[in-house]
Amino acid sequence: MQRAATGLATHCLALAGRAHGLRVTLLVGAGDNGGDALLAGALLARRGARVTAVLLAPDRAHPGGLAALRGAGGRLADLADAGLDRADLVLDGIVGIGGRGGLRPAAAELARAAAAGPGLLVAVDLPSGVDADTGAVDGEAFAAQHTVTFGTRTPGLVVGAGRRHTGRLHLVDIGLGPHLAAAATRQLTDADAADRIEAPSAASDKYTQGVVGIVAGSATYPGAGVLCTGAALHTRPGLVRYAGTAADGVRAAWPEAIVTAGRPGDAGRVQSWVVGPGVGTDDEARSVLAEVLDTDLPVVVDADALTMLADDPDLVRARTAPTVLTPHDREFARIAGDVGPDRLAAARRAAADLGCTVLLKGSATVVADADGSAFVNGTGTPYLATAGTGDVLAGVLGALLASAAVTGLPAVEAAAVAAHVHGRAGELAAARGPLLAGDLVRLLPETLHRLREAPGPHGVPAARGPAQ
Numbered sequence: 001m002q003r004a005a006t007g008l009a010t011h012c013l014a015l016a017g018r019a020h021g022l023r024v025t026l027l028v029g030a031g032d033n034g035g036d037a038l039l040a041g042a043l044l045a046r047r048g049a050r051v052t053a054v055l056l057a058p059d060r061a062h063p064g065g066l067a068a069l070r071g072a073g074g075r076l077a078d079l080a081d082a083g084l085d086r087a088d089l090v091l092d093g094i095v096g097i098g099g100r101g102g103l104r105p106a107a108a109e110l111a112r113a114a115a116a117g118p119g120l121l122v123a124v125d126l127p128s129g130v131d132a133d134t135g136a137v138d139g140e141a142f143a144a145q146h147t148v149t150f151g152t153r154t155p156g157l158v159v160g161a162g163r164r165h166t167g168r169l170h171l172v173d174i175g176l177g178p179h180l181a182a183a184a185t186r187q188l189t190d191a192d193a194a195d196r197i198e199a200p201s202a203a204s205d206k207y208t209q210g211v212v213g214i215v216a217g218s219a220t221y222p223g224a225g226v227l228c229t230g231a232a233l234h235t236r237p238g239l240v241r242y243a244g245t246a247a248d249g250v251r252a253a254w255p256e257a258i259v260t261a262g263r264p265g266d267a268g269r270v271q272s273w274v275v276g277p278g279v280g281t282d283d284e285a286r287s288v289l290a291e292v293l294d295t296d297l298p299v300v301v302d303a304d305a306l307t308m309l310a311d312d313p314d315l316v317r318a319r320t321a322p323t324v325l326t327p328h329d330r331e332f333a334r335i336a337g338d339v340g341p342d343r344l345a346a347a348r349r350a351a352a353d354l355g356c357t358v359l360l361k362g363s364a365t366v367v368a369d370a371d372g373s374a375f376v377n378g379t380g381t382p383y384l385a386t387a388g389t390g391d392v393l394a395g396v397l398g399a400l401l402a403s404a405a406v407t408g409l410p411a412v413e414a415a416a417v418a419a420h421v422h423g424r425a426g427e428l429a430a431a432r433g434p435l436l437a438g439d440l441v442r443l444l445p446e447t448l449h450r451l452r453e454a455p456g457p458h459g460v461p462a463a464r465g466p467a468q
């Protein structure tokens with residue numbers, strides 16, 4: 001706890017720029033979250049800050065934290081006298097990962113009063129009122145500008161409504177170590193992603209890296225076919241096949257691809273399929289979707305294919321090979337009902353019901369498998385909300401699934417890696433301003449290179465680290 005409080009106080013000093021004369025108000029609940037706020041407040045008081053604490057439950061406030069604050073010259077006050085109308089900094093220690101349900105009335109009143117004042121709003125570990133596991137907010141929550149969290153990025157900080165209440169996230173290492181790996185919901189690091197993308201070796205040929213087949217775009221709208229095929233080529237350039245009515249456009253854009261204007265069955269041997277972006281929903285498209293889902297190969301079902309699937313979800317339930325659905329919220333609703341506030345639970349529910357992997361797109365994409373294992377994506381930028389970026393994600397994922405057929409990587413991990421890579425490519429493209437989907441395609445090789453150079457758990461680039 002002392003380590004958490006020291007890290008918290010250090011971040012507060014950095015954010016405020018000074019301690020001397022700083023007016024700090026602590027909002028203190030009855031648990032250890034309040035204890036962290038009190039201990040950090042004591043450290044700030046020792047550096048010359050004027051610290052006032054409001055206790056939600058005076059008899060149950062953390063005794064050690066209380067003694068430390070008193071010893072450092074901090075004072076206690078009730079809400080009316082807490083100085084929220086002139087505080088420079090407010091620390092939200094109302095409730096952390098031990099919170100259950102929406103904020104109780106007295107706690108909600110504190111959060112509201114803090115938001116109405118001028119102070120910088122800093123949440124301790126987790127904005128109070130946000131569900132740590134799901135990011136759901138039932139009623140009110142502390143609207144943090146910064147959150148200083150301990151040990152691990154709790155899913156609630158990066159997904160759903162929780163993401164909007166978290167502000168800028170700062171991580172304090174408190175030496176939890178394996179805690180993260182053991183969590184049911186994981187978030188990949190760059191090194192984790194790089195570990196799961198096998199680079200070609202001297203023994204590789206164009207077939208052994210995984211061959212992906214793309215069914216995307218149409219004669220009138222070839223763009224989706226061009227983007228999806230380009231993304232697959234730039235992720236795993238071993239061999240990419242294309243089958244569909246955008247054949248001319250795809251051939252012109254990517255002479256490296258093997259292209260047929262025929263049906264998937266005419267494309268030649270592949271190890272995974274991507275079906276859906278820009279294919280439309282007419283009878284021909286429906287029959288192509290049925291043909292692809294009838295294979296015993298991994299399939300990414302995206303965009304128009306999701307709309308068609310909503311009419312006959314049994315097409316996926318009947319499959320034994322991995323299937324990954326990549327809906328945004330409206331596509332998800334057509335297949336599995338409203339997403340609702342708990343995005344992870346929604347993705348898990350749909351995955352279990354359909355016996356597949358669900359990659360639910362959003363500002364924080366979540367990926368869930370039928371067995372309940374799940375990932376929250378930690379990369380990306382709002383600039384990714386633009387036409388064609390979904391086609392790129394589908395192409396990256398198809399390519400990774402094809403290589404997974406060779407490496408044995410589970411589909412749920414391939415999907416999590418694809419989301420991570422896609423987000424990093426978006427960040428790279430957006431570094432120079434608004435991005436186009438085609439920028440992502442061009443930047444994929446540089447993105448993959450940077451992931452391989454990222455420090456792994458042993459401090460060396462992941463690609464050169466010891467085998468996991």
Ligand SMILES: NC(=O)C1=CN([C@@H]2O[C@H](COP(=O)(O)OP(=O)(O)OC[C@H]3O[C@@H](n4cnc5c(N)ncnc54)[C@H](O)[C@@H]3O)[C@@H](O)[C@H]2O)[C@@H](O)CC1
Pocket residue numbers: 001004029030031032033034036094095096097098099100101102103104107124125126150174
């Ligand atoms: N678990 C760990 O490894 C560590 C925990 N630490 C801190 O400990 C916190 C967790 O502490 P606790 O387990 O004591 O739990 P919390 O302090 O998060 O919450 C429990 C208290 O909040 C009240 N409460 C619960 N739901 C509420 C609601 N909806 N509205 C208002 N009040 C509510 C409960 O009555 C209880 O008194 C973490 O968030 C973090 O700040 C850190 O000190 C570092 C290490």
Ligand SMILES: [K+]
Pocket residue numbers: 033092093094095096123124125126127128
């Ligand atoms: K909190």
